[in-house]
Amino acid sequence: MARPEDAALLDALEAQLRELNYVQVRVEAMRLALLPQPASFWRGAAGRVYELERSALAEVIARGSSALSAATALTSEAVERVIARV
């Protein structure tokens, strides 16, 4: 049982955890459904530049997803720490 002064904090952290899970699912769905596959419509230099940009975008999405995972894990740990307080 959390201390009375931690109750509001616990509610906020648990809400944050739910929201982060929700955003994480949407980012993953965005990556899977909206990120185009490597393209065949351009060849040569234009094709290479496009592919570099597409790969960079995929990388940024992956880093965003990792940051969200870290936030989720840290929030989860924070919740456990607050619950553990006596």
Added chain:
Amino acid sequence: MSDDLVISGSNSSAVATDELFSAAERYAAMTTEASLLTRYLSNLEHEAGLQNNAPYEAWQARRSIAEAEALIADVETRARSLQGGLISAADGYGFVDRFIGAFVRSIASDVAGVLGMFAPLNTLLSMPLILAGGAVAGGISTIPGAKEAASRFMRENNELLTNPLTVTIEREATMVADDAMMGAVGIPRPVADLLGDEGLGISNHATAASGVMTAGSIFGLFRESPVHIVGSKPVVAAPPTGYQERLGRVPDTDETGGAQVVIDKYEMDGEPDRFEVYIAGTVTFNPIAADEPFDMTTNMSNAVGPGSGAYESVAEAMRLAGIDENSPVQFTGYSQGGGTAAQLAASGDYNTAGLATFGGPTGQVAVPEGFTTVIVEHTDDLVPGLGGHQQNVHAVIVERDVFGGREIPTDYAVPAHHYEYYEETARLMDAASSDAITGSIDALNKFGDGAVSVTSTQYRFERD
């Protein structure tokens, strides 16, 4: 390259492949989604309202949320940039395509006019010679073995005919035939320009087709005649659900006992009946009109305007099916049937709700806006080229270079026009993901939604 679908039209200046448009649409959707998620994370970061009693991990989590927010905002920026780049490329390609097209048209029109002006006798003589050549060819066809030998020669040497450049030249020649005729009869170039396609439009490719029909009729060719029904029969059918199924509903006269028109009647609950009209392509290539109205005479006549044997056949079938000017109707046609379908939709005599043509000479048929129109053309197919420049830029225009980068088969003289390759294109369209292609088939399919029954009838017509 041969599986690439190139999309244009929809009143847009962009020209690109289905893959490119699809990618641009995904980046656009990603831009919207990333923008939404960035705002969401921003709210989360600021609303957390951490107190002094928050553990270290909570503060660390807040920093990770800020980092994620910045990264997702970067996703939005990058996706918007990629989408903009792709659309700019499509617009740029479309601009260059139109610029070069206009330049070539201008030159071709002048050259045709000058050639006609300086060689009026040759031009006037060439028509009977061509027609006489046709008659000789017709005569040769009666010699045992000659027709097969000529056919084999055409099939084995079909590279020139199955070439996008040949089709482009053919389109230009179709469009400037009237300029040559005006030059031949001595009309000065400025007056010809004023009367032509780029001027008042009084003289156009229909004028040239009309001239050929008039000249041909002297030799017994291309003589139009009334038509009459010789039979109809009901068949079992279900509404088509994709481009391939839709094309598959177009009658193959070898399999329908000669029936050239199929009409599906959708009975609606509490609404007027709806109708799908499917129109066959050319059945005979004989330039002398006999019994078959889906013939070369109709091909010429369709270039002039409504009223061909095939047009009158379909109009009569529609009347027999109970279609009036208020009945919602969709047209689908292949080859000549595509041209006839476009003429019927353009006539204003029907409540047209949709049009799909495959390999039809539709370029100079002014199909009105206000309903879904899908025009499918192979860039190495001569038949759509006979329709001249495609002026229906409001339609979704899907093009494919069927034999670009692959060997041309010798089964047919003009393989890119053959049904099986349009069926292949229709299959690729069913697998396509750009909004233009998927949105059009959704709209065409929606026409039959809510039908309580479907009755399909085949109609066969002959000339009087």
